[in-house]
Amino acid sequence: MQRKVLVIEDSSTSLKLVSKLVRKAGLQPVGARSLTEARVRFADSTPEEYLCAVVDYHLPDAPHGEAIDFAVESYLPTIVVTGQVNEETRAAVWARPVVDYIPKENAQVYDYLSRLMARLQKNKFIGILVVNPNRSQRNQVTSLLNRHNFLTYEASHGSEALDKLTAHPHIQVVICSDKLPDVAATEFVARLRKEYSRGELSIMVLANDNSDLLPARFIKSGATDFLRNPFCYEEFLCRVTMLIELLERVADIRRAANTDYLTGLPNRRHFFYILNHQYRNLPTKQALALLDLDYFKRVNDRYGHDSGDAVLKSVASLLASEFADVFVARLGGEEFCIYLPGFSAEEAFRRLERFRQKVEHTRIENNGDVISITTSIGLTTRPANNIEALLSFADSLLYQAKNDGRNQVCSDMPVAAEV
Numbered sequence: 275m276q277r278k279v280l281v282i283e284d285s286s287t288s289l290k291l292v293s294k295l296v297r298k299a300g301l302q303p304v305g306a307r308s309l310t311e312a313r314v315r316f317a318d319s320t321p322e323e324y325l326c327a328v329v330d331y332h333l334p335d336a337p338h339g340e341a342i343d344f345a346v347e348s349y350l351p352t353i354v355v356t357g358q359v360n361e362e363t364r365a366a367v368w369a370r371p372v373v374d375y376i377p378k379e380n381a382q383v384y385d386y387l388s389r390l391m392a393r394l395q396k397n398k399f400i401g402i403l404v405v406n407p408n409r410s411q412r413n414q415v416t417s418l419l420n421r422h423n424f425l426t427y428e429a430s431h432g433s434e435a436l437d438k439l440t441a442h443p444h445i446q447v448v449i450c451s452d453k454l455p456d457v458a459a460t461e462f463v464a465r466l467r468k469e470y471s472r473g474e475l476s477i478m479v480l481a482n483d484n485s486d487l488l489p490a491r492f493i494k495s496g497a498t499d500f501l502r503n504p505f506c507y508e509e510f511l512c513r514v515t516m517l518i519e520l521l522e523r524v525a526d527i528r529r530a531a532n533t534d535y536l537t538g539l540p541n542r543r544h545f546f547y548i549l550n551h552q553y554r555n556l557p558t559k560q561a562l563a564l565l566d567l568d569y570f571k572r573v574n575d576r577y578g579h580d581s582g583d584a585v586l587k588s589v590a591s592l593l594a595s596e597f598a599d600v601f602v603a604r605l606g607g608e609e610f611c612i613y614l615p616g617f618s619a620e621e622a623f624r625r626l627e628r629f630r631q632k633v634e635h636t637r638i639e640n641n642g643d644v645i646s647i648t649t650s651i652g653l654t655t656r657p658a659n660n661i662e663a664l665l666s667f668a669d670s671l672l673y674q675a676k677n678d679g680r681n682q683v684c685s686d687m688p689v690a691a692e693v
Contacts (some may be wrong), residue, residue: 331356369457467496537590545603561622619687
């Protein structure tokens with residue numbers, strides 16, 4: 275179901291602009307030019323249908339933020355926009371449990387609004403841990419985070435925080451006090467940074483101490499950001515958003531570096547990295563297969579490289595579907611690799627043979643052409659201490675499969691077991 279956004283704005287220009295941003299975010303705008311119209315538009319709806327509300331502070335029939343109260347009382351996460359940039363208006367807005375307050379100062383604030391609406395959808399899957407011995411300060415921080423739909427967790431001391439991190443791997447940000455009862459906060463931050471890289475976890479320190487030495491001490495210990503109490507709500511929320519977006523950019527870069535651009539499968543580099551890290555000691559029961567598409571050059575020569583790419587993507591999609599529970603990668607060209615830890619020789623052979631048959635019976639359509647392809651597979655189940663040795667065994671078996679006529683699985687398992 276497409277989520278809705280209630281937009282209460284008396285300016286036709288602003289209403290059109292915000293509605294356009296809502297649609298761009300894949301949401302459905304429900305516009306109202308006044309509080310009275312908003313009540314009518316919302317009457318036949320439920321809060322569950324809405325992601326949030328975007329509300330102008332000053333309306334003809336709601337000059338002092340009464341429309342904000344309506345949205346909040348209707349259980350809608352509420353983003354306030356206003357042309358009044360002054361401390362009195364800001365204080366009146368933040369006296370209510372709103373998501374954020376956005377002055378209409380320039381075009382960039384609408385870009386921020388667009389990002390904020392997108393974040394409200396994404397944040398439901400992001401965990402933030404607040405570590406602070408002061409219950410009042412913990413509640414203040416978690417209240418702000420909850421308005422942005424984050425999954426929030428609390429800890430009063432360092433050891434409890436470590437347990438929460440272990441139990442909830444979706445925690446991406448830790449917001450930590452500069453003083454903890456069971457460990458020096460700098461030591462706690464340093465331990466977190468030792469266990470979690472900057473691409474895995476962001477750490478913000480909230481300090482009550484005014485010492486000029488603190489920011490550098492915590493940053494050098496591994497913190498990503500530093501903020502003093504009492505803090506400006508907008509600044510705090512902007513900083514948290516920036517920490518999350520930094521992690522997302524790192525994840526995007528890592529994904530691009532580790533993924534084959536054409537097929538979407540892990541590439542050769544990532545395949546070796548994952549296996550060498552997860553399997554420092556290879557299991558005694560294991561299998562590794564190398565597969566190569568038969569006569570693939572003929573496909574490119576006859577149908578063109580566009581069709582060749584379509585064949586590679588089709589086979590990769592079938593690999594991802596058939597071997598979703600193990601490690602698959604495109605090693606290069608028309609060569610793919612499958613690692614099956616914990617599989618017996620018989621189990622591995624049956625799965626590879628089933629896959630070979632599916633490839634043989636697959637018909638790939640591209641630019642009006644119908645293309646058939648087969649695959650030769652080398653499967654090794656020999657004991658080995660490293661992936662490189664397994665690849666060498668499988669490569670020899672793949673060469674044998676091609677020499678023996680292609681479109682077959684050549685294995686080093688006993689012949690009698692190949693059933």
